[in-house]
Amino acid sequence: MGAPFGIYVHWPYCARICPYCDFNIYKHKGQPGDDLTAAIIQDLQHWRDMTGPRTVSSIHFGGGTPSLMRADHIEQIIDAASALWSFAGDIEIGLEANPADADAAKWALYGGAGINRLSVGVQSFDNQVLAFLGRDHDADQARRALDLAARNFPRVSADLIFGHRGQTLADWDADLDKALASGAGHISAYQLTIEAQTAFGKAAQRGDVKAVDGDDSAALYERSQTRLTDAGFEHYEVSNYARPGQESRHNKIYWLGGDYAGVGPGAHGRLTTPNGRIATVAHMTPAAYIKGAQDGPSLQERDVLSPADHGNEFVMMGLRLTGGFDEAAYRQISGQALNARAAADLCAMGLLARKGSRIAATELGRMLLDTITRELLS
Numbered sequence: 310m311g312a313p314f315g316i317y318v319h320w321p322y323c324a325r326i327c328p329y330c331d332f333n334i335y336k337h338k339g340q341p342g343d344d345l346t347a348a349i350i351q352d353l354q355h356w357r358d359m360t361g362p363r364t365v366s367s368i369h370f371g372g373g374t375p376s377l378m379r380a381d382h383i384e385q386i387i388d389a390a391s392a393l394w395s396f397a398g399d400i401e402i403g404l405e406a407n408p409a410d411a412d413a414a415k416w417a418l419y420g421g422a423g424i425n426r427l428s429v430g431v432q433s434f435d436n437q438v439l440a441f442l443g444r445d446h447d448a449d450q451a452r453r454a455l456d457l458a459a460r461n462f463p464r465v466s467a468d469l470i471f472g473h474r475g476q477t478l479a480d481w482d483a484d485l486d487k488a489l490a491s492g493a494g495h496i497s498a499y500q501l502t503i504e505a506q507t508a509f510g511k512a513a514q515r516g517d518v519k520a521v522d523g524d525d526s527a528a529l530y531e532r533s534q535t536r537l538t539d540a541g542f543e544h545y546e547v548s549n550y551a552r553p554g555q556e557s558r559h560n561k562i563y564w565l566g567g568d569y570a571g572v573g574p575g576a577h578g579r580l581t582t583p584n585g586r587i588a589t590v591a592h593m594t595p596a597a598y599i600k601g602a603q604d605g606p607s608l609q610e611r612d613v614l615s616p617a618d619h620g621n622e623f624v625m626m627g628l629r630l631t632g633g634f635d636e637a638a639y640r641q642i643s644g645q646a647l648n649a650r651a652a653a654d655l656c657a658m659g660l661l662a663r664k665g666s667r668i669a670a671t672e673l674g675r676m677l678l679d680t681i682t683r684e685l686l687s
């Protein structure tokens with residue numbers, strides 16, 4: 310069946326633009342989405358020309374807010390993909406959902422279209438925090454969305470954000486308690502980051518908004534680890550926890566350095582070819598993307614990564630996973646060795662651990678990944 314191959318579908322529209330968001334997004338103004346769906350399907354055909362026959366192990370609808378999509382559009386895209394490639398028997402087809410879009414009839418149709426994993430963007434169960442984050446749902450809607458997701462999809466993730474200014478360990482415990490009580494088999498706990506070009510970034514420059522300080526953020530991060538692993542979840546990636554068998558198979562393709570097509574405005578893709586590993590970025594605006602898909606892959610960038618860049622990406626991604634990365638595979642990809650002195654020092658400091666030819670960040674090391682990666686690759 311070959312190496313796992315995924316398809317990422319970016320649906321760029323959002324009902325409201327959250328002040329911390331730096332994704333490629335556009336305000337949803339009731340666009341029907343027919344033209345974008347048709348362009349995504351055309352683009353999949355162009356991608357099939359690039360990939361040749363492969364077995365698709367996952368499809369992920371991200372955004373943006375793909376829960377604004379019509380179920381028939383989702384079905385058309387899945388059907389088009391299944392006509393172009395073969396599907397693995399245990400294919401994961403996931404979609405990111407905003408609790409405000411929870412609707413029994415619509416989600417039943419999503420399930421009928423083939424969606425078998427839903428990531429619910431809960432963010433918090435505290436109404437004040439949700440208001441601060443600019444979300445258009447409240448805690449009751451988040452709880453109802455998780456209940457409805459559990460009734461319609463075999464696999465559910467509850468996605469949370471921590472690290473807003475003033476958040477206490479007790480506040481975070483309350484969110485984690487509710488996520489655990491929901492029965493979701495997967496929990497993502499992302500730290501709030503303030504990016505310069507966002508509304509929060511501008512407010513931060515004026516001194517109006519702050520994220521928590523480093524020590525507080527480390528304490529919140531450690532609390533997630535303790536609480537979720539005590540509850541039987543494996544901390545399999547920096548920000549992700551899963552009960553056995555519930556990991557995101559799609560995201561693991563990214564972290565393990567696998568191949569994936571990226572369709573939809575601004576989507577990224579990676580493809581291993583005899584000429585090297587290709588990194589792609591789709592045209593960013595919906596209009597440019599739709600136009601671009603008419604004649605060939607709708608790409609604004611298509612670069613062959615140098616062996617060094619490919620190796621760097623392999624290490625950066627692999628260190629996010631509990632299992633780390635294979636050093637021999639790194640040498641083969643990059644044609645060079647890691648900084649052995651730095652690797653030994655980082656192991657001695659308890660930030661890295663070796664197991665056979667694999668190197669992984671320890672729980673402590675996961676909080677310092679940027680520094681570790683820089684040292685290892687220096």
Ligand code: SF4
Binds near residue numbers: 323325327330331373
């Ligand atoms: S709903 Fe998600 S993608 Fe859309 S603006 Fe908010 S954080 Fe960004």
